[in-house]
Amino acid sequence: MERKNKQTFARLAERFSYGCGDFGCNIIYTAMSAFLLFYYTDYAGVNAAAVGTIMLISRVFDGISDIIMGVIVDRTKSKFGKARPWLLRMCIPFAISGILLFSVPTDWAETPKLVYVFITYNLVSTVIYTAINVPYSALNALMTQDAYERSVLSIFRNLLATAGTLLINTFTLPLVEKFGDNASAWTKTFCVFGVVAVAAFLINFFGTKERVKPVAQENGQVKDVPFKEGVKALFQNKYWIMMTGMLALFFLMYSVNGGATVFYAKDILGSRDLVATINGIFNVVQIAGMFFIAMLVKKLGKRNVFAVGLVLDIVGMLILNFSGGSMTLIVVSSIIRGIGNSCGGATMWAMVSDTIDYGEWKTGYRTEGLVNSACSFGYKIGNGIGSALLGVILEAGGYVGEALVQTPEALFSIKICFVWIPIVVYVIGLVIMKFWNLDKEFDGILAELQARKAGNRK
Template sequence: MKANNQKLSILEKIGYGSGDAAVNVVISSMFLIITFFYTDVYGLKATDMALMFLLVRLIDAITDPLMGLITDKFTTRWGRYRHYFLFLAVPFGISVFLTFTTPSFDYAGKLIYAYITYIFVTIMFTSVTIPYISLIGVLTSDPKERLSANGYRLFFAKVAAFLVSIIVPILAAKLGKNDLARGYQLAMGVMALMGTLLFLFSFFTTKERVEHVVDKTPLLDQFKLLIKNGQWTLLFGVCFTGTVGYVIRGSVAIFYAKYFLGGDASVQSTFMGTGVAAAILAMPVSTYITQRYCKVKLFKYTQIAVGAISLIMFLIIKPGDMLLAYIIYFILSFVVDLHAPIFWSAIAEAVDYGHAESGKRVSGLSFGGISFAQKFGMGIAGAAVGYLLDFFGYVPDGEQSQTAMIGIALMLTIIPGVFHVIMGGLMFRYKITDEYYETIKTKLNI
C-alpha cells in the first residue's frame, strides 16, 4: 500500500535509532566483552566456551525463521513490529543481567548455568531484533529516508557500543575491587536497564506507515522464493562474512589491549572505546558520502581497504607500541564501519526486489534469515576466537608466550581482515543502486 507521508521527523529517527542502541547492549557485549568475561572472569575454559558458542547457534536455526514467520502472521493496533519492544523490553534486560552473573557453583554447575543464560539471552535477542530490523521497511519506502534513518540507527548503536566498551571495564573494576565477577554483574546490570528503557522509548516515538500485504505462501515455498532472490542470498553471505570478521576483531580487542599493549583496565577500556568512537564518526560520514557517491561502490571498496589496513597494522605495531596502535586501530575501525548504514538499508531493498521479481513478498523470513546469518557469524567467530586462543597457547589472566602474543595480534588484524575482503568482493555482485530501486518502487507502487 502506498503511504501518504514518507518523511520521518528527527524525533522519530532518534526513536528508531534508540532501538538499535538497546539491541547493541547485547551485540556490543557479545562483540567486545563476553569472550574476555567467560575466560578471565567467569572462569570457563576457552574450548568449552567455543563449543557453547557453536551449539547455541543451532537454536537460532529454529528461532530466527520462526520469529520472522510470527511477525508476518500477527498484527496489533500498534502495527506489525513495534509492540514487541513494549512487551519484551523487561525480559530482554533481565536476560542480559543474568548472562553476566557468575554463580557460586563448581565448574560443571557454572558451565550449565552459562548454557542456560546464554540460550535465554539469545532467544530474547532474536525476539526483539527481528521485529527491529524489519521495522525500517514499514516506517517509510523512501530510500533516502531509509538511509538517513539507518544513519541515526547506526550512530546510536555505536554510542551504545561506546558506553559498553568505556563504562563496563572501568565500572566493573571500581564496583568489584575484590570481586571482579560481581563488578561485571553490576556494570552490565546498568547496561541492561539502559537497554530496557531505550526499547520503550523506541516504541513510543515511532510509527508504522507502510502496509505490505503479506503473502500467505506456505513456508517451504517461502524458502524457495528466498533462495531464488539472488540479491538477498548475496546479502546473507555479506552479513555472515562481515560479522565473522567484526566479531573476531572486537572480541580480541580487550585481549590485545591487556596483553599485547600491556594495558590496565583503563587502557583496555579506552582502546575498545577508540574503535567504537571511530565507528560512531563513520556513521554521519557514510551518510554524507552516499548523498554524493554510489553507495555500492563505497561499500565494496572500503571493505577491501580494511584488508590492506589490517596487514599494515600487523606488520608495524610491536608489543607495547601503544600510541601508534591507537591511531591505526582508529583508522581501521573507521573504514570498517563506513558500510554499515548501506547494508541495513539494502536488506529492505532486497525484500522489495524479490517481491518485484516474483510477485510474492517474503518479508519476515527474509529478515529472520539475515538475523540468523548475523548470529551464525557471531557463533562461528566466538568459537574461532576460543579455539584460536587455545591453539596459540593463551593463558587466562597470566603471562603470555611469544606465540600467544602473535596469535592475539593476528586475530585483531589479518584474520578478520580476510573476511572483510571477502565481504567487499561479494558486493561486486550487488546491483540495487538508488536508480535501480526507483524502478522497483514503480513496479510495486510504493
C-alpha cells in the first residue's frame, strides 16, 4: 500500500513538473500578447505602427527558427535526453531576454529605440523562446508512449499554462504601479517574473524524465535523421498533416476571436465591461473542467472528447450570438464554451504526440523535435494571418473606433470575427476528426514498434 502511494505521488509530481514548463513559457508569451504593445507606446514612447511592422516581419524569422530548433532537438544527445537539456540551458537566458524586452532606453531617439525593439523582440521570440518552447513541446512524446498518460500530461500542461496567464494578467499592472508606474517599473516587474520563470523551468527539468527511445538505432546509438528525409517523412504522416492544419486554423481563429472580444462586448452586447465576464467565467470553467476530462478521455478516447468539445464550442457561440445581451445567456454561453475548450486543451497536444509514434511506424523515422517545431511553425503562421485578418475585416466593414454608433455593416464584420469564423473553424475540425482513426490504431502501432525494437536487440 505504501509503495502504491509513493508511485501515485511520484506520478502526480512528474505531471505537475511537466506542466511547470508551460507555466514558465506563458510568463513571456502572455506578457508579449497582452502588455508589450501597451508598454512600447505608453511608457517607452515607440511608434505603434512601426512596432506592428517589426512584429509581423519577426513572424517569418520565428517560423524558420522553429524548424531549425526542431532539427537541433532531434540531434541532441546527452545524459538528460533530447529535450530536457535545453530547459536547463535556456531558462536563465529566457529570464534575461524577458527583462531586456521591457527595458527600452527611454532617453534614446526614435530610430535607435526601434533598432533596440527589433533586436530584443527577435532575441526573445525568434531565438530564446523558440529554443525552450520547441524542446518543451517535444517532451510529452519523450516521457511516455501511454496514450492516456499523454492526455493527463496535456491536462497538467494546460492547467499550469492558464495559471501562468492568470499570474501575468493579475499581477503585472499592480507590480508596475508598486515599482513607480514608469518605464523602469516594467523592468523591475519582469525581474520578478524572470525569477519565477527560472524556478518553473528548473522544476520542469528536475521533475521529469525522458523514457522513449526510437526503434531505429545503429550500434546501440540513435541515428541522426537527415533533414530532407525528416521533412519527407512528415508529409507521409497523414495524422501530422491533419493536426498541423488544425492548429493553424485554431490559432488563426484564437487571434481573430480574441482580438474581436472587446469590440463584440462594446458594440454588440452594449458594454465593454462584459469582456471580464465573458473571459473570466470562460477561463474558470476551463480550468475546473480539466480536472474531469481525464475520465472522459479514458472512456471515450481523445478524438471523441475533442469532437465533443468542438460541438460544445459551436453551441456556446450560437447561444452568445443570439443572447440579445441577456446576462443569463452570456454566462451560460461562457460555461459551455469553457467546457468545450477544456476538452480541446486536454487532447490536442497529446494527439500531436501520438502522430510521432504513427510517423515512426509508417516511415521508420522518429522526429519529436521536427514534428513539434513544424506544428509550431503552422500555428504561428495561423496566428499571424489571424492578427492581420481581424484588421482587414473590420476595415472592410467600415468600423470606426471613435463612432458612438456603428453601421450595420461594421457590426456584421464584428460578428464575423467573433462568432462566425470560430464556428467555421470548429466545423472544419469536426470534418477532420471524421478521418482521425489513430485512437483505434494506436495500440497496434505501439505493439509493432515494440516488436521491431525487440528484433533490433537480437
